[in-house]
Amino acid sequence: MKKLRAVSLFSNCGAGDVGYRKAGFEFEVMAELDPRRLEVCLLNHEGAEGVAGDLRVTWPTVIKKYRSRAGKTRPALLCACPPCQGMSSARSGKGSHDDPEAGSKDERNLLVTIVAKVALELQPGILVVENVPAFFSRKVHHPEDKEPVSAANYLISTLAENYVAFPIITDLCDFGVPQSRNRAFLTLVRKDLPGLKDMLKIGRTPFPRATHALDVGNSKPVTIMEALDSFGLPELDAATPTSATSAEYAGFHSVPVWNERIYAMVAAIPKSSGKSAWENEKCIHCGPVNVSADTIECPICRSPLLRPIVQDEGVYRFVRGFKSSYRRMHAERPAATVTTASGHIGSDYTIHPTQNRLLSPIECALLQTFPADFKWGNTLSKYGHSNVREMIGEAVPPAFTKMHGQVLRSIFLRKWEIAPMPQSDERVKKGWDKLAAAARKDGRTDPRTYFNLSLAPKPSKEKIKAFTFEAPDCNP
Ligand SMILES: C[S@@+](CC[C@H](N)C(=O)[O-])C[C@H]1O[C@@H](n2cnc3c(N)ncnc32)[C@H](O)[C@@H]1O
Numbered sequence: 001m002k003k004l005r006a007v008s009l010f011s012n013c014g015a016g017d018v019g020y021r022k023a024g025f026e027f028e029v030m031a032e033l034d035p036r037r038l039e040v041c042l043l044n045h046e047g048a049e050g051v052a053g054d055l056r057v058t059w060p061t062v063i064k065k066y067r068s069r070a071g072k073t074r075p076a077l078l079c080a081c082p083p084c085q086g087m088s089s090a091r092s093g094k095g096s097h098d099d100p101e102a103g104s105k106d107e108r109n110l111l112v113t114i115v116a117k118v119a120l121e122l123q124p125g126i127l128v129v130e131n132v133p134a135f136f137s138r139k140v141h142h143p144e145d146k147e148p149v150s151a152a153n154y155l156i157s158t159l160a161e162n163y164v165a166f167p168i169i170t171d172l173c174d175f176g177v178p179q180s181r182n183r184a185f186l187t188l189v190r191k192d193l194p195g196l197k198d199m200l201k202i203g204r205t206p207f208p209r210a211t212h213a214l215d216v217g218n219s220k221p222v223t224i225m226e227a228l229d230s231f232g233l234p235e236l237d238a239a240t241p242t243s244a245t246s247a248e249y250a251g252f253h254s255v256p257v258w259n260e261r262i263y264a265m266v267a268a269i270p271k272s273s274g275k276s277a278w279e280n281e282k283c284i285h286c287g288p289v290n291v292s293a294d295t296i297e298c299p300i301c302r303s304p305l306l307r308p309i310v311q312d313e314g315v316y317r318f319v320r321g322f323k324s325s326y327r328r329m330h331a332e333r334p335a336a337t338v339t340t341a342s343g344h345i346g347s348d349y350t351i352h353p354t355q356n357r358l359l360s361p362i363e364c365a366l367l368q369t370f371p372a373d374f375k376w377g378n379t380l381s382k383y384g385h386s387n388v389r390e391m392i393g394e395a396v397p398p399a400f401t402k403m404h405g406q407v408l409r410s411i412f413l414r415k416w417e418i419a420p421m422p423q424s425d426e427r428v429k430k431g432w433d434k435l436a437a438a439a440r441k442d443g444r445t446d447p448r449t450y451f452n453l454s455l456a457p458k459p460s461k462e463k464i465k466a467f468t469f470e471a472p473d474c475n476p
Contacts, residue, residue, distance in 0.1 A: 004076035014041030016396030023405025078124035082111040109126035150438035163188040167431030173334040174213035178227035193412035204420035224335040238357035252362035276327035340393035369399035
């Protein structure tokens with residue numbers, strides 16, 4: 001088997017690509033906006049060439065660098081995970097999913113056009129895109145006709161001449177990731193790969209079959225406590241600088257120290273309850289008190305309850321924002337999604353199920369399934385905890401990408417290493433339903449039409465002839 005060359009766009013610290021590498025793909029070029037992230041990425045992908053900077057400007061350099069290394073050989077794999085922050089309307093100010101004006105305002109949502117440009121130039125055997133599920137429905141203005149289109153449908157239709165698209169929407173805990181992480185994946189496979197026909201013949205998709213889901217063989221997800229216990233890390237406590245840091249693990253097992261009030265607020269949330277500080281019925285001075293959900297001050301001493309409360313011009317009020325914050329993770333469920341904000345108590349679900357603290361960077365990395373041999377170099381001392389936490393939160397869990405990579409490699413090998421996901425799987429259906437609903441609303445072609453190989457136009461022989469695959473059985 002000759003090497004399966006790969007290119008990565010929006011690489012972050014290269015975590016997701018570690019999984020594809022472990023499955024047998026070798027990255028030639030990796031591109032990332034933030035040079036600090038690229039530095040870590042290249043530590044983990046020895047031999048890859050990095051392209052730092054904004055891909056809207058640097059994408060021709062990616063092509064040039066790839067060609068200077070591989071000539072006309074097409075990459076087997078192009079991985080592209082554009083940023084997802086602009087996709088979610090859960091954050092304030094993002095507007096409705098159906099508003100292309102709002103979607104296009106955030107330029108990050110248009111980065112999918114760069115993915116299309118690179119794919120059209122390099123013609124990879126397989127293109128993989130990961131994002132939040134809103135990627136399938138969030139509308140932007142089509143770069144050419146200016147009409148509304150979802151970012152994913154834009155990509156599918158732009159590449160439809162030569163590629164067949166396969167979507168899934170899944171919680172990655174279904175694949176053994178000890179964390180609930182709901183994500184959308186698109187895998188586009190070139191129509192001329194012989195392995196594609198093999199796969200379609202057996203009614204499968206270019207994704208691994210779920211391994212830890214109730215709907216598959218009665219298996220079940222890994223809980224946060226099962227995962228954390230298996231790591232065997234020492235306990236931490238956010239009360240003091242000494243108790244909040246472990247001398248081992250080079251600073252990676254360390255959490256922010258809280259002031260007395262924040263500490264007391266978290267300590268008041270019953271352990272293993274999955275409850276939040278918003279539900280606390282306790283005063284720091286008077287102990288348990290009988291109060292309602294909207295009470296702010298202690299009925300006995302008038303000081304603020306142990307709830308997310310701030311003083312604003314002399315008056316106590318609840319912290320503004322979502323009531324999903326200031327909550328302990330559930331002990332008997334997979335961890336809550338590890339985000340870039342894992343170092344903040346007031347954001348998302350970040351509190352340890354039983355200890356009075358947040359999760360440490362090493363715990364976040366392990367819950368994101370970073371392998372133990374992942375290299376960080378001196379990133380932590382050079383750039384600080386927040387940077388490391390952001391890289392971890394942005395990553396695609398490598399345990400999943402390894403399995404995904406094994407399935408993709410099988411398409412080139414024409415031999416299945418692990419079981420691919422059936423087309424009838426509910427995760428596939430969810431993906432198609434969301435894409436089709438978005439296309440219907442926009443008056444665009446149902447993306448499933450492109451899936452029917454006999455309906456889609458044949459790939460242009462001329463374009464294909466210019467390239468050859470190095471992998472056996474994959475020549476056009
Ligand atoms: C979701 S992360 C990619 C995750 C990655 N696949 C992993 O597994 O670690 C998206 C990355 O795109 C980068 N990015 C955002 N805008 C960019 C741009 N205009 N050009 C290049 N990279 C960009 C961000 O810095 C971030 O690291």
